[in-house]
Amino acid sequence: MSHDQHREPGRGTGNDLPEAPPADPWTRLPSMAPATPPADGRATTGRPGGVLRTGPASLPGRVPTAHRTGGPRGAGVVAPSPLDPGASRDPHAIHRTLREQFPLTYDPLLRAWVLSRYADVATALTDSRFTHGHRPGDPPCARAHVDVDVAALRAVTERTAYVLARRIAERPQADLVAEFCHWLPAGTVAAAVGVPYRDMMRLVRGRAAGALAGECGGQIAVREKALASFLGNVLSDPDQVAALRDAPAGLVGKAWAESLRRDPPVQIAVRRTSAEVAVGGGTVPAGAPVALLVGSAGRDPERFREPDRFDPFRDDPGQLTYGSGFCPAVILAGLEAEYALRALFTAMPRLRLADGFRPVWTGLITRAPRSLIVRPGG
Structure with a gap:
């Protein structure tokens, strides 16, 4: 031949x-x-x-x-x-x-x-x-982002997460992907750059995001998917819900990194x-x-023990979605995960997946659950 x-x-x-x-x-x-x-x-x-x-x-x-x-x-x-x-x-x-x-x-x-x-x-x-x-958090980010107010990003993320959680708290059933994950990353960027709420989705999603928030901060759809996977991994296991409901930020951060490893967006x-x-x-x-x-x-058994298992307590972490350097997009993603959990469990202490529902991850290039059907009142 x-x-x-x-x-x-x-x-x-x-x-x-x-x-x-x-x-x-x-x-x-x-x-x-x-x-x-x-x-x-x-x-x-x-x-x-x-x-x-x-x-x-x-x-x-x-x-x-x-x-x-x-x-x-x-x-x-x-x-x-x-x-x-x-x-x-x-x-x-x-x-x-x-x-x-x-x-x-x-x-x-x-x-x-x-x-x-x-x-x-x-x-x-x-x-x-x-x-x-380019991967957010790799060395070029530290040189590009020199004037970032992390405290302001935290405040914006916390406020946006609690507003969104309260909007769905009284419903008998809700889809966290469509009604929470879809809005939180866009909302934090919009608030951080001063876009009015009524213009948020029109300006912040799509091509305008890069101009408003930079190359990394504009990757809103990626953060949506990462957040949906994170909530899907946590809510799928009642033991994880119990462990993370009132967990300190450090443990939530470990759970976030573990979700990025197991189910990268x-x-x-x-x-x-x-x-x-x-x-x-x-x-x-x-x-x-x-x-x-x-x-x-992220699921290579030569690198991770029980690689298919979601385990925030594992002693061999190693996500590859983000670099280890300073980047506002990486910070925002972590803050969105932290305050998503805090806001959802504060507004809905008995939050759980709907009866018979299990998250289904789909996608070839990017991947996440398409829906997360929950019972806000338990």
Whole structure:
């Protein structure tokens, strides 16, 4: 079989991903051209006996759909794609196969090399050789945000959370995603930048958010999803509700970080290599697009004990959604989680999930529960 049959797809072969709902631009990956394959049409792999080919040959006007082959023995094993049918409802089996058998593989649906292990994804998010992307809390934030009043952000977040909680406290049933999570991040940004309440959703959501609150602060939809996952994880376990109802801020912060690890709002981050980079599964070529499976990394059993379990008390934390540096968006996200719990449990001490309801996480690129149906009065 010729090497031509294993080239990466060429330019101009169609869109990178299926269309996403226009109301949520954060669910789309940015457009990106495929990398130029190495001269010999292959990338090396650190696993025995195998070569990771760069992908199927492209045909004019046709989007290739074949997946990668290779695997531990390099003998025609088909690697799954994070975009395969069914992945939106349950990506974890796909992630497990990729971590165990295909730690470095080219995915023609994503048009990118794929990294799925915690060590590789964590490295790619901080290594300067991986470019064309920014994560709130990474070093550039500390240089960009020099005049942030954290006390004012706290006050704004607390006030907004309590107003929203009181609006639904007397209802027999409510959806926390639509009636709370959808509003709290937008409300805090609106109040912080002085946007009138009546103009909040028109100005703060969408493109205006970046102009009003900066690149990081404008990522409101991501914070909505993170908050929905956090509340879904807490409310799904009565023991967690009891532990966190009147918990100090430190414990709430641990629960927030644990939710970001287990169910990150952004499942796939995209970068591009400026040079060849050795990773656990081989070598990523220079100038290549790389898809970092943040959702897979957070459930890597090589890094976390019982990775599928939501455990705020775990002694091996390690979320990858945000960097560790100073950033108002990271601060806001943490404050929104803290005051969401405090406001909801203060306004509705007997708050619980509705009878028979269990949160269902969905999404390919971003992921969160679509609804959280609760009984405010217990």
